[in-house]
Amino acid sequence: MDNYSPSALVRILHSFPHLTFKFVLLQNPAFTVDSSEYLESLAILALMPIVILLLTMIGFLFYYCCVAVKRATPNKNNSSACYCSVCMMTTFIMLTLGGVSVGIYGSIQCNEGMRSAIQSTNEINQSFSTITDDVQDISMLLSEINAQTNQLFAVEIDTSGTLSVQESLSEMSDKLDFNLQQTEGANDRVEWTIELLRVVENYRTIITFSLLGVIGLVCLLGLAGVCFRSKCLLVTTTFIGLMCLVICYIYIGCDFMVDVAVGDLCMDPYTYVRDQAVSKLYMNEATANYYLNCSQEIGSVDPFASVVEEALDVVQQFSSLIESYDTNQEEKVNSIMALNRDLTTELNSLSGHLGCKSVNKALDNFIPAICTSTFEGLFILICSVLGCCLALTAVLCAAPKTWKRFSKHSGNNDSDLDLDDVFLPPTNVEHRPVISRTNNPLYVAPEERYSRRISSNLSTTNLPAATNTLSFFRRSEENVNLLDQQPPPYSPPKPGSRFAQD
Numbered sequence: 001m002d003n004y005s006p007s008a009l010v011r012i013l014h015s016f017p018h019l020t021f022k023f024v025l026l027q028n029p030a031f032t033v034d035s036s037e038y039l040e041s042l043a044i045l046a047l048m049p050i051v052i053l054l055l056t057m058i059g060f061l062f063y064y065c066c067v068a069v070k071r072a073t074p075n076k077n078n079s080s081a082c083y084c085s086v087c088m089m090t091t092f093i094m095l096t097l098g099g100v101s102v103g104i105y106g107s108i109q110c111n112e113g114m115r116s117a118i119q120s121t122n123e124i125n126q127s128f129s130t131i132t133d134d135v136q137d138i139s140m141l142l143s144e145i146n147a148q149t150n151q152l153f154a155v156e157i158d159t160s161g162t163l164s165v166q167e168s169l170s171e172m173s174d175k176l177d178f179n180l181q182q183t184e185g186a187n188d189r190v191e192w193t194i195e196l197l198r199v200v201e202n203y204r205t206i207i208t209f210s211l212l213g214v215i216g217l218v219c220l221l222g223l224a225g226v227c228f229r230s231k232c233l234l235v236t237t238t239f240i241g242l243m244c245l246v247i248c249y250i251y252i253g254c255d256f257m258v259d260v261a262v263g264d265l266c267m268d269p270y271t272y273v274r275d276q277a278v279s280k281l282y283m284n285e286a287t288a289n290y291y292l293n294c295s296q297e298i299g300s301v302d303p304f305a306s307v308v309e310e311a312l313d314v315v316q317q318f319s320s321l322i323e324s325y326d327t328n329q330e331e332k333v334n335s336i337m338a339l340n341r342d343l344t345t346e347l348n349s350l351s352g353h354l355g356c357k358s359v360n361k362a363l364d365n366f367i368p369a370i371c372t373s374t375f376e377g378l379f380i381l382i383c384s385v386l387g388c389c390l391a392l393t394a395v396l397c398a399a400p401k402t403w404k405r406f407s408k409h410s411g412n413n414d415s416d417l418d419l420d421d422v423f424l425p426p427t428n429v430e431h432r433p434v435i436s437r438t439n440n441p442l443y444v445a446p447e448e449r450y451s452r453r454i455s456s457n458l459s460t461t462n463l464p465a466a467t468n469t470l471s472f473f474r475r476s477e478e479n480v481n482l483l484d485q486q487p488p489p490y491s492p493p494k495p496g497s498r499f500a501q502d
Helices: 008-014 036-069 078-155 162-182 186-227 231-267 269-280 285-293 305-323 330-353 357-411 449-459
Strands: none
Touching: 008 231, 008 357, 036 231, 036 357, 078 186, 078 330, 078 357, 186 231, 186 357, 231 269, 231 357, 269 285, 269 357, 285 357, 305 330
């Protein structure tokens, strides 16, 4: 206990300002779960990552709006811009995966510390359970001795020495009941602490690895979207990444609150354990100091040594009185003497179990497990998840630029494609030819050679040309208005035509 000193990391987290909801600064805060002001200060610390999350989301809102309305200039080198966004996205994805690996290490270290703390608490529970079992056995033996002694006195009422035997038996029962109640029921309260630690650690492990798995999935989707140049995968990465970012900051807030509370506890853990033992386990201060210090040199006197010695003296006196008791009930006297020997054995066993070495050793293992392995592992986990959040923010900034460059690069910046292809979306309307029924590039060339050839062929034929039909052989400057022309008059078919047969 005297060799313990808090680490530098414990002092740093303990030095964080503890503000209540009324913005009252707590001076030298101690870990007290019964104080409402202290719990309010922990809640304020948990809200700090939430504030960072809100600022990040507001920044994303403005950034995505700017990306959506911004248009690339015609002279901009889109290929180099796409390459830059891809490199940025790939780099920060790798950094995020590195943060995930560091988070896994921190979670494993925190889990090992919690398991060690649970094991140490279980050893303390077993020590108190053994003491409780011995006390119950002693109580049962005292009850049997009392019952058989009353039967013996009922038969031999007028025998001398009866009052002395009864007084010795009552004195022994009172001494044991008063002094051994200091540890009675302690195993039940310690067992509740063990179950609480086990449940909290199980849920923490499941949530942590699930969150790290989701972050890894977002990174893999982003890499797949970059490798396959898939806009769909990048959009999915952005959506899942935003949801993951919200959960990560909430997780950081909860873990940061717990880590600061553990830092406050580890500033003076033995004092807190002693106060809890006195208030929750109903021990007196002498008994609590005995189990915490476990050394005669620093003033922790064994409060149970004199009790057990006095109980053994009373049992010896009781045995002498029973042996000197003049009665004809030898069978009952022998039975009482046998119970008295069993009681002596149980008292000697209880004297060994009441020793402080086992409890103090388990407590010395419990404090480093909480204040070193668990505390440092949780701090590493918080830093790694925070780093993943920052790297994931950069990935989510590069993702929309990347998918936007992918969609433009495939349609506009490929030199092997014909920009005047009619089957491609329009890119530059000013330089595209106007496609109309009176100006078809398939039949009218800029040099008008096809128009002259077709006109010469029409002049040698006897086919009448309808004035109201559309022609693909006009000049590109001509503009035919179909709405102003009248339809031709109706002429019935000739009798010899194929239309007249119908």
